[in-house]
Amino acid sequence: MHEILATASGALGYVFPNDLHVHWSLMIVLYPYITGIVAGAFIVSSLYHVFHIKALKPLAKFSLLFAFAFLACATLPLMMHLGQPGRAMSMFLTPNPSSAMAGFGYIYTAYAFVLALEIFFIYRVHLVKRRQETTGWQHAMYTVFSMASDNLSERSLKLDRKIISFLAAIGIPMACVLHGYVGFIFGGVKANPLWATPLMPVIFLLSACVSGIAGIIVAYFLLRKIAGKSIDMDCVRTSIKFLWGFFIVDFTFEMLEIFSHGYMATAHWHTLHELLWGPLFNSYWVWQVMILSVIPFLLLGYVSIRKVSDSLLRIIAPVASVMILLQVLLMRWNVVIGGQLMSKSQRGSVDFQPHWFEKEGIFLSMVIMVLPIIILYVMGKVFPFWHDDNQSEV
Amino acid sequence: MQQNFKSSYNVHVVRILLTFVGMIIVGSLLRSLLLPSEFGDYGHYRPGAVTEEANREMRNKTNDSCLDCHYFVKKIHLKGVHEVVSCEVCHGAYSDHVKDGKVIGEMPVYRGEEIKSLCLRCHNKIIRARPPESIKMIAMPEHLEEKNVRTDHVCNQCHHVHAPYKWIKEAREMMGLPEKWEGGSSWKK
Numbered sequence: 001m002h003e004i005l006a007t008a009s010g011a012l013g014y015v016f017p018n019d020l021h022v023h024w025s026l027m028i029v030l031y032p033y034i035t036g037i038v039a040g041a042f043i044v045s046s047l048y049h050v051f052h053i054k055a056l057k058p059l060a061k062f063s064l065l066f067a068f069a070f071l072a073c074a075t076l077p078l079m080m081h082l083g084q085p086g087r088a089m090s091m092f093l094t095p096n097p098s099s100a101m102a103g104f105g106y107i108y109t110a111y112a113f114v115l116a117l118e119i120f121f122i123y124r125v126h127l128v129k130r131r132q133e134t135t136g137w138q139h140a141m142y143t144v145f146s147m148a149s150d151n152l153s154e155r156s157l158k159l160d161r162k163i164i165s166f167l168a169a170i171g172i173p174m175a176c177v178l179h180g181y182v183g184f185i186f187g188g189v190k191a192n193p194l195w196a197t198p199l200m201p202v203i204f205l206l207s208a209c210v211s212g213i214a215g216i217i218v219a220y221f222l223l224r225k226i227a228g229k230s231i232d233m234d235c236v237r238t239s240i241k242f243l244w245g246f247f248i249v250d251f252t253f254e255m256l257e258i259f260s261h262g263y264m265a266t267a268h269w270h271t272l273h274e275l276l277w278g279p280l281f282n283s284y285w286v287w288q289v290m291i292l293s294v295i296p297f298l299l300l301g302y303v304s305i306r307k308v309s310d311s312l313l314r315i316i317a318p319v320a321s322v323m324i325l326l327q328v329l330l331m332r333w334n335v336v337i338g339g340q341l342m343s344k345s346q347r348g349s350v351d352f353q354p355h356w357f358e359k360e361g362i363f364l365s366m367v368i369m370v371l372p373i374i375i376l377y378v379m380g381k382v383f384p385f386w387h388d389d390n391q392s393e394v
Numbered sequence: 395m396q397q398n399f400k401s402s403y404n405v406h407v408v409r410i411l412l413t414f415v416g417m418i419i420v421g422s423l424l425r426s427l428l429l430p431s432e433f434g435d436y437g438h439y440r441p442g443a444v445t446e447e448a449n450r451e452m453r454n455k456t457n458d459s460c461l462d463c464h465y466f467v468k469k470i471h472l473k474g475v476h477e478v479v480s481c482e483v484c485h486g487a488y489s490d491h492v493k494d495g496k497v498i499g500e501m502p503v504y505r506g507e508e509i510k511s512l513c514l515r516c517h518n519k520i521i522r523a524r525p526p527e528s529i530k531m532i533a534m535p536e537h538l539e540e541k542n543v544r545t546d547h548v549c550n551q552c553h554h555v556h557a558p559y560k561w562i563k564e565a566r567e568m569m570g571l572p573e574k575w576e577g578g579s580s581w582k583k
Contacts, residue, residue, distance in 0.1 A: 017521050093425050096438055117410070124406065149406040156403035163407070 013348025027081035039179035040212010041067035055238035069376035193268030206250035211328035244300035292327035474557025
């Protein structure tokens, strides 16, 4: 460690004036976090729809709605950060194929269509039936949602099943591209040694899968508890196994990336070292790695390998999932904020402290994280979450 | 249980496809309405922007424009180390003061505590990008303590804002002290 000379509160060593301020703050932490949850939740649904993991059936529909609710809010932090939501549509009016940032807009939009269509086809039977049962504005709403079709013949449903398989199949690479691309946006910033690694899309994607599955498990426990319904423990066991599997790969990659940098002592290693053992020590090593990765890793491993009782799993599964959700949030924080804490001078770093009520503050972040849950609640009024809510399903 | 349905088996799929086609048509119409006519002539750069920017009224001028009128300031300013500092850095844009050769508004002149924050805008030690050879960096009130003066002093009690070492040099001459400034830079010219 070098001799750190504190010159002012918030700056250590030699910091360029344009590095004093962390420009990409909490909103840019939330952007990959929310997008990751979308991609991960979609994977859960695909495990049932494409890979026919039958145990995950109770989650198959819910995870799609969960993904859609978060997808609806994924660009919100970006617009809050940029402050010009009116310009968001310019990327469609004047498309620029060489813009990395606009690329996300195109992938996001295409994915939103696929997701919306998949939800439509999966819920079509329900929508058509509701249309026949309801009157007034509800009838009008269901007429629009069901595309004014009343055909539920075997031939029609067969066509639906084909389309669902197709959408789910193209949805997987699209979900991977969606979040891999977020990783690419960070990984492509070659001036930032913490971000500029070709592994960034991989790590982002794996942590996305992990956060999505964990989010689904937490939401499943929570919503079923609130509704006073039973919890399908076989489904929980299977999702926990997938969560552990993805987390093994995710955590290993995260660690291997750091160790590769360290072992090769790459050009910027001294800067990264000072960052990770300096201002990021607590949030990275203590919290992200030691507390929120190692503990859930062991917990998930234990419940996956050993035959544990349902009552124990009922405690471990949500606890480990919440820890993993926090781990991924901290990972986003450490990447996004951490990457900006080191000065381009490579001789100093700054400090970052979010405030409650600033433009991109903690309060707004909480509002943005609550918003998908509200959207999900409203969606739940039209699209029932669970397969045991009604028997009419494809 | 063969049932008779009003709509055909694939009508929902056809309607979705038609919705997409409709969206593309509406989008294209909107695009043709919203897009500036000259867009695309130079890729994503709109040629009209050049003329728009060129026709924008100029807000800033050079020191020569200011010093044309401010003769007494000119005599001091051009002799001090602040010679290279633009008038507008501290006083604001020329266009707020003069229009078509007529004075249209007063320029801000900082006094008292305000002057301290104005000076520290460039001289604050926290901003470490510029080398000490080109600009004097200080911390407050450390600087005042070093110089053995009261810590409630403001900068222009010792420094003439246009020629920072003018009064110091004059005082040294009066007291018969050596001219070399201990900080490194000397009273210029």
